[in-house]
Amino acid sequence: xxxxxxxxxxxxxxxxxxxxxxxxxxxxxxxxxxxxxxxxxxxxxxxxxxxxxxx
Numbered sequence: 001x002x003x004x005x006x007x008x009x010x011x012x013x014x015x016x017x018x019x020x021x022x023x024x025x026x027x028x029x030x031x032x033x034x035x036x037x038x039x040x041x042x043x044x045x046x047x048x049x050x051x052x053x054x055x
Contacts, residue, residue: 005052
């Protein structure tokens with residue numbers, strides 16, 4: 001879907017970051033779109049396409 005929507009994937013570990021550990025805890029991996037939580041654990045292609053088409 002990267003070629004379809006031209007987005008960048010950035011991986012960030014939350015270990016050792018107290019703020020991120022408190023915010024996301026056991027919900028990782030977290031998929032953010034424009035720094036807002038979108039999905040947890042895995043990407044739903046349909047939801048992802050819908051969210052990206054609204055940007």
